Amino acid sequence: MADALLGILIQNLGSFVQEEFATYLGVGELTQSLSRKLTLIRAVLKDAEKKQITNDAVKEWLQQLRDAAYVLDDILDECSITLKAHGDNKRITRFHPMKILARRNIGKRMKEIAKEIDDIAEERMKFGLQVGVMEHQPEDEEWRQTTSFITESIVFGRDKDKEKIVEYLLRHASNSEDLSVYSIVGLGGYGKTTLAQLVYNEESVTTHFDLKIWVCVSDDFSMMKILHSIIESATGQSHNFLTLESMQKKVQEVLQSKKYLLVLDDVWNQEQVKWEKLKHYLKSGNTTKGASILVTTRLDIVASIMGTHPAHHLVGLYDDDIWSLFKQHAFGPDGEEREKQ
Known part of the structure; x- marks a missing residue:
């Protein structure tokens, strides 16, 4: 469950970098840093899940990770909702008090959760967790x-x-x-x-x-x-x-x-x-x-x-590239011509 959640968060963070909020208040760099830290944590996740059976400290560490992941997921959801709401209202400029307040709130929460995830990533070192210790199937x-x-x-x-x-x-x-x-x-x-x-x-x-x-x-x-x-x-x-x-x-x-x-x-x-x-x-x-x-x-x-x-x-x-890629996979090389028809 934790692995799947981190995978979704890493993917969503990548998309968030492209969004409007990522360029404000240093959140763009913060987002990339979060993605890197979660990727590092995810690399040792299988070993942690295995060791938690006999190690209560690792079990507690995993719980802290899940809690932080859910908080970050909520923040990203709020970002998407806010961006959509403001994006649909053309009369609201980026300097409107509503946008400034929203940016400040999200920026503050992002910095807080980034600090928490930084600590979690750092703490993983003391458990001696190994990268990629999961038992891969040959296929x-x-x-x-x-x-x-x-x-x-x-x-x-x-x-x-x-x-x-x-x-x-x-x-x-x-x-x-x-x-x-x-x-x-x-x-x-x-x-x-x-x-x-x-x-x-x-x-x-x-x-x-x-x-x-x-x-x-x-x-x-x-x-x-x-x-x-x-x-x-x-x-x-x-x-x-x-x-x-x-x-x-x-x-x-x-x-x-x-x-x-x-x-x-x-x-x-x-x-x-x-x-x-x-x-x-x-x-x-x-x-x-x-x-x-x-x-x-x-x-x-x-x-x-x-x-x-x-x-x-x-x-x-x-x-535009995403749409072209979608048409390529959905309709094949002639997708654009079919769309015009």
Whole structure:
């Protein structure tokens, strides 16, 4: 129940960022911070629900989380109602006392609940909760896997995002002697993987790089697993390496003297030491300029740990793009023509 509620809240917060109130009283930044904190909490929720059986402190922590989540849900509902009510009355400007009072009230309540959720997120650390300890079914793991192939026939609203990332890879990162890392950050369902696929398959990107590699990382930031995926993707062959040493040598061999693009999709790892170790393996023996990594993640902390360049934050689609996407899924590629008929 808590997982489902947090999922809805994270989704609603993403939409709220686009609304009028999110730009007032610093609530926009506050909303994004709330979303990040809830995402961090949600990542350890399964472990908490398991540990509450034998740990009363964890049980109390979960109850505090539920209470805070319901309060935040009520605030967001009130925001939607207020926005609709004021939006329907064209005579009420943003400087009208009614709007100013409503903004001030919601802003105050948002700050109060944000502080409470900050404390809850901080408190989770003392319980030693683990990320992704839930027992995934094999079919769930398979469903979460991604590939470099574009699965959507038409992608709406991401042309400018794609252009900006391609621009970085082809120009800014091209002359860098260090390994360049660029992160795409956004809420679940915002199209991070699809955007990475668009960049990966862009003709100019394919021409620019000597080698392209796609690795779906997900919850398990396993060094052996990632290195094995890099080798398999680069060589097109499956290898049976028994040690990390043999894998590292093979990775150095396939990447040596190559300007490569490595996509690490759906990264959740927050342990900097793990990333630094992987980065060392990727850099070893390769002095070619322009080698780059493109990361997709929901978490700003992951981007800050991994990135050598400010992250690219995805926002929700605009109404026109959402409508086009709806018609695409509801009616197929000819949806617009059918609508005109």
